Amino acid sequence: MLAIAIIEDQAAIRESLAEYLDAQPEFRCVLAAESVERFLACIGDVNPSPRLVLSDIGLPGGRSGIEGLPLIRQRLPQAEVVMLSVFVDAERVFEALRAGAVGYLEKSTMPEQVKEALLQVAAGGSPMSPAVARHVVRYFQPRRPDEELLSPREQQIVRAIEDGLSYKLIAAKLGISVETVRNHIRHVYAKLQVNSKLEALAELRRRGR
Incomplete structure:
Protein backbone atom coordinates (compact mmCIF):
# COMPACT_ATOMS: atom_id res chain seq x y z
CA MET A 1 0.00 0.00 0.00
CA LEU A 2 1.06 3.58 -0.66
CA ALA A 3 1.28 5.81 2.41
CA ILE A 4 -0.50 9.11 1.77
CA ALA A 5 -0.96 12.36 3.70
CA ILE A 6 -3.53 15.12 3.26
CA ILE A 7 -3.26 18.84 4.05
CA GLU A 8 -6.69 20.46 3.93
CA ASP A 9 -8.22 23.04 6.26
CA GLN A 10 -11.90 22.23 5.63
CA ALA A 11 -12.67 19.40 8.05
CA ALA A 12 -15.48 17.89 5.98
CA ILE A 13 -13.32 17.66 2.84
CA ARG A 14 -10.26 16.48 4.78
CA GLU A 15 -12.13 13.73 6.58
CA SER A 16 -14.03 12.67 3.47
CA LEU A 17 -10.86 12.35 1.40
CA ALA A 18 -9.00 10.57 4.19
CA GLU A 19 -11.83 8.10 4.69
CA TYR A 20 -12.23 7.43 0.98
CA LEU A 21 -8.54 6.99 0.22
CA ASP A 22 -7.91 4.91 3.34
CA ALA A 23 -10.65 2.55 2.20
CA GLN A 24 -8.89 1.92 -1.11
CA PRO A 25 -6.64 -1.17 -1.24
CA GLU A 26 -3.82 0.85 -2.84
CA PHE A 27 -3.56 3.49 -0.09
CA ARG A 28 -3.07 3.98 3.60
CA CYS A 29 -3.79 7.49 4.88
CA VAL A 30 -1.18 8.06 7.60
CA LEU A 31 -1.80 11.77 8.31
CA ALA A 32 -4.52 14.36 7.69
CA ALA A 33 -3.61 17.88 8.84
CA GLU A 34 -5.37 21.24 8.59
CA SER A 35 -2.25 23.32 7.88
CA VAL A 36 1.34 23.11 6.71
CA GLU A 37 2.50 23.91 10.23
CA ARG A 38 0.45 21.08 11.75
CA PHE A 39 1.65 18.71 9.05
CA LEU A 40 5.32 19.51 9.74
CA ALA A 41 4.79 19.22 13.51
CA CYS A 42 3.26 15.74 13.19
CA ILE A 43 5.21 14.19 10.33
CA GLY A 44 8.10 13.05 12.54
CA ASP A 45 5.75 10.73 14.45
CA VAL A 46 4.27 9.13 11.33
CA ASN A 47 5.36 5.66 10.26
CA PRO A 48 5.61 4.87 7.45
CA SER A 49 6.43 8.26 5.98
CA PRO A 50 4.00 9.31 3.26
CA ARG A 51 5.05 8.72 -0.31
CA LEU A 52 2.26 10.94 -1.64
CA VAL A 53 1.00 14.25 -0.24
CA LEU A 54 -2.26 15.85 -1.36
CA SER A 55 -2.26 19.52 -0.40
CA ASP A 56 -4.65 22.45 -0.58
CA ILE A 57 -3.24 25.93 -1.32
CA GLY A 58 -5.37 28.32 0.74
CA LEU A 59 -4.53 27.22 4.28
CA PRO A 60 -4.63 28.81 7.75
CA GLY A 61 -1.40 29.62 9.54
CA GLY A 62 1.65 31.41 8.24
CA ARG A 63 2.16 29.42 5.03
CA SER A 64 0.06 28.59 2.01
CA GLY A 65 0.26 25.18 0.41
CA ILE A 66 2.63 26.57 -2.21
CA GLU A 67 4.89 28.17 0.40
CA GLY A 68 4.91 24.88 2.27
CA LEU A 69 6.09 22.87 -0.74
CA PRO A 70 9.85 23.41 -0.25
CA LEU A 71 9.53 22.56 3.45
CA ILE A 72 7.57 19.39 2.74
CA ARG A 73 10.09 18.30 0.11
CA GLN A 74 12.94 19.04 2.51
CA ARG A 75 11.40 16.87 5.24
CA LEU A 76 10.17 14.21 2.82
CA PRO A 77 12.56 14.15 -0.15
CA GLN A 78 11.09 10.90 -1.48
CA ALA A 79 7.49 12.15 -1.39
CA GLU A 80 5.56 13.60 -4.33
CA VAL A 81 3.14 16.47 -3.76
CA VAL A 82 -0.09 17.03 -5.71
CA MET A 83 -2.04 20.26 -5.23
CA LEU A 84 -5.83 20.12 -4.84
CA SER A 85 -7.31 23.61 -4.93
CA VAL A 86 -10.26 25.81 -5.84
CA PHE A 87 -7.71 28.21 -7.35
CA VAL A 88 -7.07 27.40 -11.00
CA ASP A 89 -5.65 30.72 -12.19
CA ALA A 90 -2.48 30.45 -14.29
CA SER A 108 -14.12 19.74 -7.59
CA THR A 109 -12.34 16.61 -8.87
CA MET A 110 -14.30 13.50 -7.93
CA PRO A 111 -12.69 11.18 -5.34
CA GLU A 112 -12.35 8.41 -7.93
CA GLN A 113 -10.40 10.77 -10.19
CA VAL A 114 -8.24 11.92 -7.28
CA LYS A 115 -7.40 8.28 -6.65
CA GLU A 116 -6.51 7.77 -10.31
CA ALA A 117 -4.34 10.88 -10.28
CA LEU A 118 -2.42 9.69 -7.22
CA LEU A 119 -1.88 6.29 -8.81
CA GLN A 120 -0.54 8.10 -11.89
CA VAL A 121 1.95 9.95 -9.68
CA ALA A 122 3.02 6.70 -8.02
CA ALA A 123 3.61 5.28 -11.51
CA GLY A 124 5.78 8.26 -12.46
CA GLY A 125 3.15 10.49 -14.03
CA SER A 126 2.04 14.07 -13.46
CA PRO A 127 -1.74 14.51 -13.33
CA MET A 128 -3.22 17.55 -15.02
CA SER A 129 -6.86 18.59 -14.88
CA PRO A 130 -8.61 20.28 -17.85
CA ALA A 131 -8.35 23.78 -16.34
CA VAL A 132 -4.59 23.37 -15.98
CA ALA A 133 -4.33 22.06 -19.54
CA ARG A 134 -6.03 25.22 -20.80
CA HIS A 135 -3.39 27.36 -19.09
CA VAL A 136 -0.63 25.26 -20.64
CA VAL A 137 -2.08 25.70 -24.13
CA ARG A 138 -2.31 29.47 -23.66
CA TYR A 139 1.16 29.67 -22.15
CA PHE A 140 2.84 28.10 -25.16
CA GLN A 141 0.81 29.81 -27.90
CA PRO A 142 1.97 31.99 -29.39
CA ARG A 143 5.65 31.76 -28.47
CA ARG A 144 8.68 33.43 -29.95
CA PRO A 145 10.68 31.30 -32.44
CA ASP A 146 13.65 31.05 -30.08
CA GLU A 147 11.60 29.63 -27.20
CA GLU A 148 10.98 25.98 -26.53
CA LEU A 149 7.63 24.90 -27.92
CA LEU A 150 5.48 21.92 -27.21
CA SER A 151 6.03 19.13 -29.72
CA PRO A 152 3.07 18.17 -31.93
CA ARG A 153 2.47 15.07 -29.79
CA GLU A 154 2.61 17.09 -26.56
CA GLN A 155 0.09 19.54 -28.02
CA GLN A 156 -2.23 16.66 -28.93
CA ILE A 157 -2.06 15.25 -25.41
CA VAL A 158 -2.57 18.57 -23.64
CA ARG A 159 -5.55 19.41 -25.85
CA ALA A 160 -7.03 15.98 -25.18
CA ILE A 161 -6.72 16.58 -21.44
CA GLU A 162 -8.32 19.99 -21.94
CA ASP A 163 -11.23 18.14 -23.58
CA GLY A 164 -11.57 15.99 -20.48
CA LEU A 165 -10.11 12.71 -21.78
CA SER A 166 -8.40 10.35 -19.36
CA TYR A 167 -4.84 9.14 -19.92
CA LYS A 168 -6.23 5.73 -20.95
CA LEU A 169 -8.55 7.26 -23.56
CA ILE A 170 -5.77 9.51 -24.86
CA ALA A 171 -3.47 6.51 -25.23
CA ALA A 172 -6.12 4.59 -27.16
CA LYS A 173 -6.95 7.56 -29.38
CA LEU A 174 -3.31 8.25 -30.28
CA GLY A 175 -2.22 4.62 -30.46
CA ILE A 176 0.41 4.96 -27.72
CA SER A 177 0.83 3.52 -24.24
CA VAL A 178 -0.43 5.16 -21.05
CA GLU A 179 3.20 5.30 -19.91
CA THR A 180 4.07 7.35 -23.01
CA VAL A 181 1.23 9.76 -22.20
CA ARG A 182 2.62 10.15 -18.66
CA ASN A 183 6.11 10.83 -20.02
CA HIS A 184 4.86 13.51 -22.40
CA ILE A 185 3.03 15.28 -19.55
CA ARG A 186 6.23 15.18 -17.47
CA HIS A 187 8.06 16.83 -20.37
CA VAL A 188 5.38 19.52 -20.62
CA TYR A 189 5.79 20.36 -16.92
CA ALA A 190 9.57 20.41 -17.32
CA LYS A 191 9.31 22.88 -20.19
CA LEU A 192 7.11 25.15 -18.12
CA GLN A 193 9.75 25.28 -15.40
CA VAL A 194 12.63 25.84 -17.81
CA ASN A 195 10.80 28.61 -19.63
CA SER A 196 9.92 30.36 -16.40
CA LYS A 197 13.56 30.46 -15.32
CA LEU A 198 14.68 31.80 -18.68
CA GLU A 199 12.01 34.49 -18.61
CA ALA A 200 12.91 35.45 -15.05
CA LEU A 201 16.57 35.84 -15.98
CA ALA A 202 15.66 37.87 -19.07
CA GLU A 203 13.48 40.16 -16.97
CA LEU A 204 16.27 40.67 -14.43
CA ARG A 205 18.72 41.50 -17.21
CA ARG A 206 16.20 43.93 -18.71
CA ARG A 207 15.94 45.71 -15.37
CA GLY A 208 19.71 45.80 -15.05
CA ARG A 209 19.87 43.56 -11.95
Missing part, protein backbone atom coordinates in the same frame (compact mmCIF):
# COMPACT_ATOMS: atom_id res chain seq x y z
CA GLU A 91 -0.30 32.30 -11.79
CA ARG A 92 -0.98 29.92 -8.92
CA VAL A 93 -0.92 26.81 -11.11
CA PHE A 94 2.52 27.60 -12.51
CA GLU A 95 3.84 28.83 -9.16
CA ALA A 96 2.91 25.51 -7.57
CA LEU A 97 4.47 23.47 -10.36
CA ARG A 98 7.67 25.51 -10.23
CA ALA A 99 7.82 25.08 -6.45
CA GLY A 100 7.90 21.32 -6.84
CA ALA A 101 4.34 20.01 -7.17
CA VAL A 102 4.10 17.11 -9.62
CA GLY A 103 0.45 17.69 -10.38
CA TYR A 104 -2.44 20.11 -9.93
CA LEU A 105 -6.09 19.16 -9.55
CA GLU A 106 -9.26 21.20 -9.11
CA LYS A 107 -10.93 20.70 -5.75
Whole structure:
Protein backbone atom coordinates (compact mmCIF):
# COMPACT_ATOMS: atom_id res chain seq x y z
CA MET A 1 0.00 0.00 0.00
CA LEU A 2 1.06 3.58 -0.66
CA ALA A 3 1.28 5.81 2.41
CA ILE A 4 -0.50 9.11 1.77
CA ALA A 5 -0.96 12.36 3.70
CA ILE A 6 -3.53 15.12 3.26
CA ILE A 7 -3.26 18.84 4.05
CA GLU A 8 -6.69 20.46 3.93
CA ASP A 9 -8.22 23.04 6.26
CA GLN A 10 -11.90 22.23 5.63
CA ALA A 11 -12.67 19.40 8.05
CA ALA A 12 -15.48 17.89 5.98
CA ILE A 13 -13.32 17.66 2.84
CA ARG A 14 -10.26 16.48 4.78
CA GLU A 15 -12.13 13.73 6.58
CA SER A 16 -14.03 12.67 3.47
CA LEU A 17 -10.86 12.35 1.40
CA ALA A 18 -9.00 10.57 4.19
CA GLU A 19 -11.83 8.10 4.69
CA TYR A 20 -12.23 7.43 0.98
CA LEU A 21 -8.54 6.99 0.22
CA ASP A 22 -7.91 4.91 3.34
CA ALA A 23 -10.65 2.55 2.20
CA GLN A 24 -8.89 1.92 -1.11
CA PRO A 25 -6.64 -1.17 -1.24
CA GLU A 26 -3.82 0.85 -2.84
CA PHE A 27 -3.56 3.49 -0.09
CA ARG A 28 -3.07 3.98 3.60
CA CYS A 29 -3.79 7.49 4.88
CA VAL A 30 -1.18 8.06 7.60
CA LEU A 31 -1.80 11.77 8.31
CA ALA A 32 -4.52 14.36 7.69
CA ALA A 33 -3.61 17.88 8.84
CA GLU A 34 -5.37 21.24 8.59
CA SER A 35 -2.25 23.32 7.88
CA VAL A 36 1.34 23.11 6.71
CA GLU A 37 2.50 23.91 10.23
CA ARG A 38 0.45 21.08 11.75
CA PHE A 39 1.65 18.71 9.05
CA LEU A 40 5.32 19.51 9.74
CA ALA A 41 4.79 19.22 13.51
CA CYS A 42 3.26 15.74 13.19
CA ILE A 43 5.21 14.19 10.33
CA GLY A 44 8.10 13.05 12.54
CA ASP A 45 5.75 10.73 14.45
CA VAL A 46 4.27 9.13 11.33
CA ASN A 47 5.36 5.66 10.26
CA PRO A 48 5.61 4.87 7.45
CA SER A 49 6.43 8.26 5.98
CA PRO A 50 4.00 9.31 3.26
CA ARG A 51 5.05 8.72 -0.31
CA LEU A 52 2.26 10.94 -1.64
CA VAL A 53 1.00 14.25 -0.24
CA LEU A 54 -2.26 15.85 -1.36
CA SER A 55 -2.26 19.52 -0.40
CA ASP A 56 -4.65 22.45 -0.58
CA ILE A 57 -3.24 25.93 -1.32
CA GLY A 58 -5.37 28.32 0.74
CA LEU A 59 -4.53 27.22 4.28
CA PRO A 60 -4.63 28.81 7.75
CA GLY A 61 -1.40 29.62 9.54
CA GLY A 62 1.65 31.41 8.24
CA ARG A 63 2.16 29.42 5.03
CA SER A 64 0.06 28.59 2.01
CA GLY A 65 0.26 25.18 0.41
CA ILE A 66 2.63 26.57 -2.21
CA GLU A 67 4.89 28.17 0.40
CA GLY A 68 4.91 24.88 2.27
CA LEU A 69 6.09 22.87 -0.74
CA PRO A 70 9.85 23.41 -0.25
CA LEU A 71 9.53 22.56 3.45
CA ILE A 72 7.57 19.39 2.74
CA ARG A 73 10.09 18.30 0.11
CA GLN A 74 12.94 19.04 2.51
CA ARG A 75 11.40 16.87 5.24
CA LEU A 76 10.17 14.21 2.82
CA PRO A 77 12.56 14.15 -0.15
CA GLN A 78 11.09 10.90 -1.48
CA ALA A 79 7.49 12.15 -1.39
CA GLU A 80 5.56 13.60 -4.33
CA VAL A 81 3.14 16.47 -3.76
CA VAL A 82 -0.09 17.03 -5.71
CA MET A 83 -2.04 20.26 -5.23
CA LEU A 84 -5.83 20.12 -4.84
CA SER A 85 -7.31 23.61 -4.93
CA VAL A 86 -10.26 25.81 -5.84
CA PHE A 87 -7.71 28.21 -7.35
CA VAL A 88 -7.07 27.40 -11.00
CA ASP A 89 -5.65 30.72 -12.19
CA ALA A 90 -2.48 30.45 -14.29
CA GLU A 91 -0.30 32.30 -11.79
CA ARG A 92 -0.98 29.92 -8.92
CA VAL A 93 -0.92 26.81 -11.11
CA PHE A 94 2.52 27.60 -12.51
CA GLU A 95 3.84 28.83 -9.16
CA ALA A 96 2.91 25.51 -7.57
CA LEU A 97 4.47 23.47 -10.36
CA ARG A 98 7.67 25.51 -10.23
CA ALA A 99 7.82 25.08 -6.45
CA GLY A 100 7.90 21.32 -6.84
CA ALA A 101 4.34 20.01 -7.17
CA VAL A 102 4.10 17.11 -9.62
CA GLY A 103 0.45 17.69 -10.38
CA TYR A 104 -2.44 20.11 -9.93
CA LEU A 105 -6.09 19.16 -9.55
CA GLU A 106 -9.26 21.20 -9.11
CA LYS A 107 -10.93 20.70 -5.75
CA SER A 108 -14.12 19.74 -7.59
CA THR A 109 -12.34 16.61 -8.87
CA MET A 110 -14.30 13.50 -7.93
CA PRO A 111 -12.69 11.18 -5.34
CA GLU A 112 -12.35 8.41 -7.93
CA GLN A 113 -10.40 10.77 -10.19
CA VAL A 114 -8.24 11.92 -7.28
CA LYS A 115 -7.40 8.28 -6.65
CA GLU A 116 -6.51 7.77 -10.31
CA ALA A 117 -4.34 10.88 -10.28
CA LEU A 118 -2.42 9.69 -7.22
CA LEU A 119 -1.88 6.29 -8.81
CA GLN A 120 -0.54 8.10 -11.89
CA VAL A 121 1.95 9.95 -9.68
CA ALA A 122 3.02 6.70 -8.02
CA ALA A 123 3.61 5.28 -11.51
CA GLY A 124 5.78 8.26 -12.46
CA GLY A 125 3.15 10.49 -14.03
CA SER A 126 2.04 14.07 -13.46
CA PRO A 127 -1.74 14.51 -13.33
CA MET A 128 -3.22 17.55 -15.02
CA SER A 129 -6.86 18.59 -14.88
CA PRO A 130 -8.61 20.28 -17.85
CA ALA A 131 -8.35 23.78 -16.34
CA VAL A 132 -4.59 23.37 -15.98
CA ALA A 133 -4.33 22.06 -19.54
CA ARG A 134 -6.03 25.22 -20.80
CA HIS A 135 -3.39 27.36 -19.09
CA VAL A 136 -0.63 25.26 -20.64
CA VAL A 137 -2.08 25.70 -24.13
CA ARG A 138 -2.31 29.47 -23.66
CA TYR A 139 1.16 29.67 -22.15
CA PHE A 140 2.84 28.10 -25.16
CA GLN A 141 0.81 29.81 -27.90
CA PRO A 142 1.97 31.99 -29.39
CA ARG A 143 5.65 31.76 -28.47
CA ARG A 144 8.68 33.43 -29.95
CA PRO A 145 10.68 31.30 -32.44
CA ASP A 146 13.65 31.05 -30.08
CA GLU A 147 11.60 29.63 -27.20
CA GLU A 148 10.98 25.98 -26.53
CA LEU A 149 7.63 24.90 -27.92
CA LEU A 150 5.48 21.92 -27.21
CA SER A 151 6.03 19.13 -29.72
CA PRO A 152 3.07 18.17 -31.93
CA ARG A 153 2.47 15.07 -29.79
CA GLU A 154 2.61 17.09 -26.56
CA GLN A 155 0.09 19.54 -28.02
CA GLN A 156 -2.23 16.66 -28.93
CA ILE A 157 -2.06 15.25 -25.41
CA VAL A 158 -2.57 18.57 -23.64
CA ARG A 159 -5.55 19.41 -25.85
CA ALA A 160 -7.03 15.98 -25.18
CA ILE A 161 -6.72 16.58 -21.44
CA GLU A 162 -8.32 19.99 -21.94
CA ASP A 163 -11.23 18.14 -23.58
CA GLY A 164 -11.57 15.99 -20.48
CA LEU A 165 -10.11 12.71 -21.78
CA SER A 166 -8.40 10.35 -19.36
CA TYR A 167 -4.84 9.14 -19.92
CA LYS A 168 -6.23 5.73 -20.95
CA LEU A 169 -8.55 7.26 -23.56
CA ILE A 170 -5.77 9.51 -24.86
CA ALA A 171 -3.47 6.51 -25.23
CA ALA A 172 -6.12 4.59 -27.16
CA LYS A 173 -6.95 7.56 -29.38
CA LEU A 174 -3.31 8.25 -30.28
CA GLY A 175 -2.22 4.62 -30.46
CA ILE A 176 0.41 4.96 -27.72
CA SER A 177 0.83 3.52 -24.24
CA VAL A 178 -0.43 5.16 -21.05
CA GLU A 179 3.20 5.30 -19.91
CA THR A 180 4.07 7.35 -23.01
CA VAL A 181 1.23 9.76 -22.20
CA ARG A 182 2.62 10.15 -18.66
CA ASN A 183 6.11 10.83 -20.02
CA HIS A 184 4.86 13.51 -22.40
CA ILE A 185 3.03 15.28 -19.55
CA ARG A 186 6.23 15.18 -17.47
CA HIS A 187 8.06 16.83 -20.37
CA VAL A 188 5.38 19.52 -20.62
CA TYR A 189 5.79 20.36 -16.92
CA ALA A 190 9.57 20.41 -17.32
CA LYS A 191 9.31 22.88 -20.19
CA LEU A 192 7.11 25.15 -18.12
CA GLN A 193 9.75 25.28 -15.40
CA VAL A 194 12.63 25.84 -17.81
CA ASN A 195 10.80 28.61 -19.63
CA SER A 196 9.92 30.36 -16.40
CA LYS A 197 13.56 30.46 -15.32
CA LEU A 198 14.68 31.80 -18.68
CA GLU A 199 12.01 34.49 -18.61
CA ALA A 200 12.91 35.45 -15.05
CA LEU A 201 16.57 35.84 -15.98
CA ALA A 202 15.66 37.87 -19.07
CA GLU A 203 13.48 40.16 -16.97
CA LEU A 204 16.27 40.67 -14.43
CA ARG A 205 18.72 41.50 -17.21
CA ARG A 206 16.20 43.93 -18.71
CA ARG A 207 15.94 45.71 -15.37
CA GLY A 208 19.71 45.80 -15.05
CA ARG A 209 19.87 43.56 -11.95
